Amino acid sequence: MPKFARVITIGEQELEWLSLGAAVFGAGGGGDPLMGTLMAQQAIRTHGPATMVGLDTLDDDDLILPVAMVGAPTVMVEKFMSGDEGDRIRERIENEIGRKVAALSSAELGGVNGVIPFAWAATSGLPIVDCDLMGRAFPELQMTTAAVAGVDINPVVITDERGNLVSFTTATPKWAETLVRTVVGAMGGEASMCLYPMTVAQAKQAAILNSMSRALEVGRLLHEAEDDPVGALCAAVEGFPLVVGKVTDVNRQTTEGFAKGSATIEGTGADAGRTLRMEFQNENAVLFEGDSVVASVPDIITAVDVHTARPIVTEQLRYGHRVSILALPCDPIWRTDEALAVVGPRTFNYDIDYIPVEELNG
Amino acid sequence: MKTENALRIGVDVGGTNTDAVVIDDAGAVLSKVKVATTPAPIDGIRAALDAVLPDVDTSRITKAMLGTTHPANAIIQRRELDKVGVLRLAAPSSFGVRSGAAWPDDIRNLVLGAAAIIEGGNEYTGQEIAPLDDEAVKRFAGDAIEAGCNAIAVSAAFSPASNDHELRAFELLRAELGPEIAVSLSHQVGSLGLLERENATILNAALLSVATSVVEGFEAALSAHDLEVDAFLTQNDGTLMTAAHAGRFPVLTLGSGPTNSMRGACALAGVNDAVVIDIGGTSADAGILVDGFPRESSAAVEVGGVRTNFRMPDLISIGLGGGTVVRDARAGNGDSLVVGPDSVGYAVATEARCMGGSTLTLSDISLAAGRLRTFGDARLVEDLDESLVIDSLAWVDEQVMIMTERMKSSRDEVPLLAVGGGAHLVSDDIAGVSAVLRPENFAIANAYGACIAEASGTVDRVYSYDTDGRDDCIADARDLAVNAAVRAGADPEEIRITAVTEIPMTYVPGGGCRVMVKAAGPLA
Known part of the structure; x- marks a missing residue:
């Protein structure tokens, strides 16, 4: 596959691809990218195209600002942003830190946050850096490679469409998650934010590099x-096609603000006779075959x-869907003990050890 | 009040044909007719009524139902559309995606006149995003007139839950503009999803002139036969609106064609729950009826390139029909047989082998296998290789099985209704299907579906389960839906809840949950 150049112009067509x-x-979550794309x-x-x-x-000393939107997908489709949120956040950060922001970045590649930063980049004229802090979608603010690398999450700035703006100094990234969620609720369930402001030198250690161009x-x-x-997709992402089959059951419940549940997939064709959950x-958190973990x-x-x-x-999975379930190896940065303490199976309440997908299915 | 032995007329205006039927209380077909659809649809409706009524005691007719694709075609063909002033009540939110985003240029230039986003709208909690800016509403009225708009579409954030800003904007606009400029309000048209609901409201406003001519034409055609009956139009979900209501909400009729077809076919077969597969010359469309209604699609529906969130039947379509071309590539390099996706379409009557043509189609295969009996000359396909016939039919059977599986909502067996000119392709023995039904009279399924349509009411709003408790919230939603159904004309004694859907809101405290309830019942 041809690689993109180091400087990529992001126009309307590139956004469709992204x-x-x-x-x-997005691993089945991360929010619908459509509103962010529009x-x-x-x-x-x-304002003209964005630049990645x-x-x-x-320069190593340049300041990068990871940004994201945070909130309920149900709210985002009804009350969306005004477009000046990105500039407002950036101005506050520049005042607080006393330096200019050289570039924005996506805090979360998967889902809506893979595209939203390009709206703010086009508006401000700042470039987007080809990296992110998850390499996928995760539900909470501490689930970032930046937290694992010890980058300070502060100051965390969030703003709504009215111009309300709150700057947090939090004890830990987990506290940021708790406090931000409370304020987002008061703001009406949806807000824009920045977190983990860092230098280029820090990002080289703490971010997942080239993830945006890979998604493109x-x-x-x-x-x-x-x-x-x-x-073609499997080849491009070095993914493992784990099962081809039919969704035969979907179970959903919402607890503690999460959409939890499971889907049963019965294998077809070469996979006939297999049942996975x-x-x-x-x-998507864990794929089981009987009691065995597949990914x-x-x-x-x-x-x-x-x-x-x-x-x-x-949300769209339902009975009768013909699906192929793929597992993509996460970035190696996630595979240390320190990282797995933040995003491993046990943080999602599964009492299992993480084993890389390529070892499970080698 | 119900009249003994009352009769109903159902009329369906399709792209090719206009059908009419007269049925009695028990659903028996007393008279039916199929005429060509005319450029001005009203001529076809008149012709159909002229042909269907002579043998019927017209004094017993109490109701007339019309299903029509005319408004849908007006959008697709970009004709007879009004210019619309688009007012959004959501500032300071929502400037990031303006009205008409992602519309095709041609229809946006044609339909969108003035557009403004002004202060107003609500949060999911019911609080105001900002108080409604009355002065901005009045200024917009002037701008819209100056831009040549003859209809207005008003959409407020979270109006399906809180409609007071839209209602006040309506009063203000009415005072400024008078009754000649019609105003469509989004909470009366669509559900949650501001952009899609706004799109639907703009389309609704743009269709008002078309709708008025359809409704007036239908009523005039009925009057010409001295029929003093209640007139209704069918909407997307298979239920009815009064003709007067339809004149104000034409966008709700856009998907009525496939809905009437599926409901009519099931009623003719005497079933309430079934997968319906409609096979024509080129494609096969499958849908599912649950408790008498088509399951609705959860995905956004595009009409003429405009993304909307109407409740439309969930349909899947594949290239499988009587005219589908079969290519036998097995002899050469050991490659497999190729069926479709191209089709000779209507030309199957001349192009197919069994009709003396030179193209091998699925109709030829079906005839050679004995599934098709009433078409073509079997001697012309006698020489077909037996394994070719077996392999082609295996492909067809697998596709039908997969479509059925995708439509079913559980592993339970359901009946499969096979309709359309290519229904012969459907095997009588399909895994997961309890029986394959082939209703007679399915050629007039659309008009029959219009005839048997019921009245309904729906509610779609956000509740707080933590504050009010889940049971009370659901009960409130059910009451609202039942009341809406009564207002739409349903018999209060016979209303039933046909769907309850809950979508919990993640990331939001307070146990917020979007609840959608639909109630329906026969006309009082």
């Missing part, structure tokens, strides 16, 4: 694939349509 790629890395496309029509650059095009490539490939899109907590967080478990390879989010 949104598809971001959904693949926002970014409007910003690009108004490699970390090595910046995957999205373009999916967009253009004609013969065997699932095979995919458990999700906003994102688990932090590896990326994504269900795709068996014909088109388009990713299927957990």
Whole structure:
């Protein structure tokens, strides 16, 4: 697959690709990229295209600002952003830290946050750096490679469409999660934020590099694939096709603010006779076959349509869906004991050890 | 009040044909007719009524139902559309995606006149995002007139839960503009999802002139036969609106065609729960009826390139029909047989082998296998390789089985209804299917479906389970839906709840949950 250059112009077409790629890395969650894509496309029509650059095009001392939107998907479709949130957050950070922001980045590649930063980048004229802090989607603010690397999450700034703005100094990233969630509720269930401001030198250690251009490539490939899109997708992401089958049961419940549940997949064709259970907590968390683990967080478990390879989010899974379940190895940064303490199976209440997908299915 | 032995007329205006039927209280078909659809649909409706009524005691007819694709075609063909002033009540939120985002240029230029986003709208909690800016509403009224708009669409954030800002904007606009400029309100048109609901409301406003001509034409055609009956139009979900209501909410009729077809076919077969597969010359469409209604799609529906969130039947479509081309590539390099996806379509009557043509189609295969009996000359397909026939039918059977599986909501067996000109392709023995039914009269299934339509009411709003308790919230939603059904004309004694859907809100404290309830019943 051809690699993109180190400086990539992101126009309306590139956003379509990115949104598809971001959904693949969303592991069944992360929020629908559509609203983010429409926002970014409007910003690009108004202000011109955004630019995505490699970390090595910046100076080590340059300041990078990871950004995201946070809140309930149900609210985001009804009360969306005004477009000036990104500038307001950036100005506050520049005042607090006393330095100019050189570039924005996505805090979370998977789902809506893979595309939203491009709206703010186009508006501000700042580039987006080709990296993120998850390499996928996760439900909480401490579940970042930056937290694992010891980068300070503060100051955390969140703002709403009215111009309300709160700057937090929090004891730990987990406290940031708790406090931000409380304020987002008061703001009406949806807000824009920045977190883990860091230098380029820090990002080289603490971020997942080249993840955005990878999502862009995957999205373009999916967009253009004609013969065997699932095979092409697997090859592009070095993914493991774990089962091809039919969804025969979906169980959902909502507890503690998470959409929890499981889907049963009965194998078809070469997989006939196999029964797997995919458990999700906003994102897909663990894939079981009987009592055996076939794949688990932090590896990326994504269900795709068996014909088109388009990713299927957990809310859309239902009986009769023909799916291929893929597992993508997570970035190696997630595979240390320190990282697994933040995003491993036990943080999602599974009493199992994490074993990399390529060892389980080698 | 119910009249003994009352009769109903159902009329369906499709792209090709206009059908009409007269049925009695028990659902028996007394008279039926199929005429060509005319450029001005009203001519076809008149012709159909002229042909269906002579043998019927018209004094017993009490109700007339119309299903029509005319408004849908007006959007698809970009004709007869009004210019619309688009007012959104959501500032300071929502400037990030403006009205008409992602519309195709041609329809946006044609339909969107003035557009503004002003202060107003609500949060999911019911609090105001901002108080409604009355002065901005009045200024917008002037701007819309200046831009040549003859209809207005008003959409407020979270209006399905809190509609007071839309209602006040309506009063203000009415005072400024008078009754000649119609105003469509989004909470009366669509559900949660501001952008899609706004799109639906704009389309609704743009269709008002078309709707008025359809409704007036239908009523005039009925009057011409001295029929003093209640007139209704069928909507997307298979239920009825009064003709007067339909004149104000034409967008709700856009998906009525497939719905009427599925409901009509099931009623003709005497079942309430079934997968329906409609096979024509080119494609096969499958849907499912649950408790008498089509299951609705959860995905957004595009109409003429515009994304909306109407409740539309959940349909899947694949390239499988009587005219589907079969290519035998096995002899050459050991490659497999290729069926479709291309089709000779209507030309199957001349192009297919069994009709003396030169193209091998699924109709030829079906005839050779004995599934098709009433078409073509079996001698022309006698020489077909037996394994070719077996392999082609295996492919068809697998596709039908997969479509059925995708439609079913559980592993329980359900009946499968096979309708359409290509229904012969469907095997009588399909895994997961209790019986394959082939109703007679399915050619007039659409008009029959219109005839048997019921009245309904729906509610779609956000509740707080932590504050009010889940049971009370659901009970409140059920009451609201039942009341809405009564207002729509349903018999209060016979209303039933046909769907309850709960979508919990993640990331939000207070146990917020979106609850959707639908109630339906026969007309009082």
